[in-house]
Structures are given as structure tokens and as C-alpha cells.
Amino acid sequence: MPELPEVETVRRALERRVKGRTITAYTVGKPAFNRPIPAEALRGLKGSRITAVERRGKYLLLKLSRGRALICHLGMSGSVSFGADDGHVRFSFKAGGLTVKIHDPRRFGRVGCSLPELGPEPLSPGFTAETLLAAFRGRKAPVKALLLDQAVVAGVGNIYATEALFTARVRPQRPARSITRKEAGSLCREVKAVLRKAIKMGGTTLNDEAFKDPEGRPGRFALRVAVYGRKQGACGHPLKSTPKPIAGRTSL
Incomplete structure (x- = not known):
């Protein structure tokens, strides 16, 4: 998507x-x-x-x-x-x-659709560690599932949630309520950083080449992903999927 x-x-x-x-x-x-x-x-x-x-x-x-x-x-x-x-x-x-x-x-x-209830824009000043902590408070759901919830933060999907969690050093299956203030701050920064990088590179075009910009050019961020769609990380170590998909998505 x-x-x-x-x-x-x-x-x-x-x-x-x-x-x-x-x-x-x-x-x-x-x-x-x-x-x-x-x-x-x-x-x-x-x-x-x-x-x-x-x-x-x-x-x-x-x-x-x-x-x-x-x-x-x-x-x-x-x-x-x-x-x-x-x-x-x-x-x-x-x-x-x-x-x-x-x-x-x-x-x-x-x-011609209507806008549903959406969370804050992740690149806006309204997306902060505090807003994440408020959304995570008391929630048993995996932290990645809440990042993918458009009512929590608008626009983040599987590619960028995977990348942000990895670079923030937060396991995707962690219960959201267990995330600390420091971890929420790191996650907020990494979400913003990965989105800005991807926008600068025209988005992500995967092997299916489903996405191209209106001029027909593929997105180049796939060349920079740390873990998404890879069998081993940039460090050379093999990557393992979580035992179960999270929110219906394969997670690393």
C-alpha cells in the first residue's frame, strides 16, 4: 500500500x-x-x-x-x-x-471518499513522544500494531514502521504500554527521520514495481532500507521474523 x-x-x-x-x-x-x-x-x-x-x-x-x-x-x-x-x-x-x-x-x-478519524501527521509538531505515550498508555497491543493504526498516527505503514522500530531499537511485538518515555522519544524521532528520507528519495518501489511517481519514476528508498524486505540487516546479521504476524503484517 x-x-x-x-x-x-x-x-x-x-x-x-x-x-x-x-x-x-x-x-x-x-x-x-x-x-x-x-x-x-x-x-x-x-x-x-x-x-x-x-x-x-x-x-x-x-x-x-x-x-x-x-x-x-x-x-x-x-x-x-x-x-x-x-x-x-x-x-x-x-x-x-x-x-x-x-x-x-x-x-x-x-x-470521492470522506476522511476518517486520523491521528496526528507524523511530520507535524503535534506528533511527539507525549502523544505516543498517551496513545500507548494501558494498551496491551504490540507497539507496531499501534503505529500502523491510522487513528494513532496518520500515514505510517508497514515499511516505515518496520524501519523506525529497528533504528529506535524497539521490538515490534513489545506491548505498547511497556514503552518508556525515552523509547517513545527515540521512536518519534526515527519515524520522522525515516519518512523525511523516503520523501527525499521519492518513496519506496519494491520488486513488484507497483509504485512509480506520476512521471513514471520509481522511488529510490528501497536502496536505503535497513531491514524491510531484506534477509539480513545492514550489519550482515540474518534477520528473523516475529513468531506471529503483527496486525496482519510480517514483522522483523
Whole structure:
């Protein structure tokens, strides 16, 4: 699933290319997403000007004239391109002569959705050791499961939770309530650090090459991961998975 760095990479590309342009047409793919696009989200879309492109967690927000917004989620394997066609285009629109296409082979993405309750943005001043400790207090769940909970912190997924926990030296299966103030501070810093590095490198493209930026370029952070997707760490020692998946994800 595209996580915060991948969605932010898409957001920046869209902002450069479509901000200020007017949507002149749109097309819903056949088949479309598993969840139909609400008719209300499409009403008045044609003729609307894109005033800003924002991100909240893993969600893209196209801010439109007339005080509206088109909210999109890329699902498990979605991506955005400027014109490429791979047979999996679920939604597209034209703005000022540019065609923007949302691809989604598995059809779990959404267009015209609403924002759920989300935790703080991890790169914002509101994400601190104190906010983590408050979310962890009294919780028996593994610390990694809470990092993946979008109501605790918005935008962090399996790749970056794995990396941050490793560099913070916190075992992913630790009960969240056992995390100390010092460990929460370290974890907060490492989450911010790994996200900033990944954004700078255009996100992470894995071996399946599911993610590419709208210009067709793969993310380069896979070249810098310490543990995710590796059989041995950067130190050369073999990596072991936890006895059981955490929140449905393989964990190291």
C-alpha cells in the first residue's frame, strides 16, 4: 500500500502540474473501483478549478473552487500517472490539456471518499513522544500494531514502521504500554527521520514495481532500507521474523 512518502511524492507532482488548472472532463473506468464513486463527488467536477493539492495521512485531497474537495485513496496498489495506460485505469480527468490517471490493479482505491478519524501527521509538531505515550498508555497491543493504526498516527505503514522500530531499537511485538518515555522519544524521532528520507528519495518501489511517481519514476528508498524486505540487516546479521504476524503484517 502506498504510505505517506509515496502519497506525498504524488501530491508534490500533482501540485506542480495541475494546481490552478480547470477540470474539463473526467472518465470513470470500467470496471471501476470496488466501491462506486459517489455521484455527489462527481457533481460539478467538470468546470472546477484545482486550487490546491494536499495530503492527510495516506489520502490525497484535490481542493477545488466552490469550496469543494475531491478526496482519493490509492488503496493497496494504486498509483497516479500523467497519461500512461496499463489497463487498470479506474478514474481519470483532464485539466488544462493534461490527463491525470489513477491506476489500481486490485481496485481497492477510492475516489470521492470522506476522511476518517486520523491521528496526528507524523511530520507535524503535534506528533511527539507525549502523544505516543498517551496513545500507548494501558494498551496491551504490540507497539507496531499501534503505529500502523491510522487513528494513532496518520500515514505510517508497514515499511516505515518496520524501519523506525529497528533504528529506535524497539521490538515490534513489545506491548505498547511497556514503552518508556525515552523509547517513545527515540521512536518519534526515527519515524520522522525515516519518512523525511523516503520523501527525499521519492518513496519506496519494491520488486513488484507497483509504485512509480506520476512521471513514471520509481522511488529510490528501497536502496536505503535497513531491514524491510531484506534477509539480513545492514550489519550482515540474518534477520528473523516475529513468531506471529503483527496486525496482519510480517514483522522483523
